[in-house]
Amino acid sequence: MKxxxxxxxxxxxxxxxxxxxTTQIKDRVAASGLRDGLATLISPHTTAYVNLNEREPRLQEDMLRFLQDLVPRERDYGHNRVAVDGRDNAHAHLLGLFMSASATLPLAGGDLVLGTWQSIFFVExxxxxxxxQVHLNLIGEA
Known part of the structure; x- marks a missing residue:
């Protein structure tokens, strides 16, 4: 196991x-020389996440609008009054409740196993x- x-x-x-x-992750998988195993991606941030979804421009616009409408930035959030870094970012933390910081995908034959329409997104x-940053950990056989 490597x-x-x-x-x-x-x-x-x-x-x-x-x-x-997606392309950057696929390039790194290819460079690793690993053929079969697992790829784990993790965002080490509390306001940025990893997500699998379809890459289609209108859908991406819909996603952005949905997130903005779901938890409006302008509301009066307690965290914004005491934020340690001075950023009014309570909305970002709250949106993160609906997301995952990591994703694990299989590797088969040297490629990520993704559905036809799946792309890997970093969600800021x-x-x-x-x-x-996104950390990539691959484990498997060459």
């Missing part, structure tokens, strides 16, 4: 943003941010 670990660095530009990281809920 392992491979790498960190993907990202810069976000919008308050709420969906960044398709508290941007813009100059430095975000």
């Amino acid at each position: 392992t491979f670990n790498e960190t993907l660095s990202l810069t976000t530009h919008q308050p709420i943003e969906l960044i398709d990281i 809920l508290d941007g813009p941010r100059p430095a975000r």
Whole structure:
């Protein structure tokens, strides 16, 4: 059994943003030389997440609008009055209740096992941010 670990660095530009990281993750899987096993992705942030969904521009616009409407940024949240980093980001933490910080995907024949329409997204809920990360851990056989 072999392992491979790498960190993907990202810069976000919008308050709420969906960044398709599928190609970057597939490239790192290919570079690892692993053929069969598991790929685990994790966002080490409390206001940014990993999500599998369809990459289609109108759907992505719908997703952004849904998130903005679900937990409006403008509400009076207690966390915003005492935020340790000075960011009014309670809405981002609350949206995170509906998301996962990690995803584990199978590897088969050197490829990620994804559905026809699935892409891997980094979901920023508290941007813009100059430095975000996704950790990739691969375990398997070459």
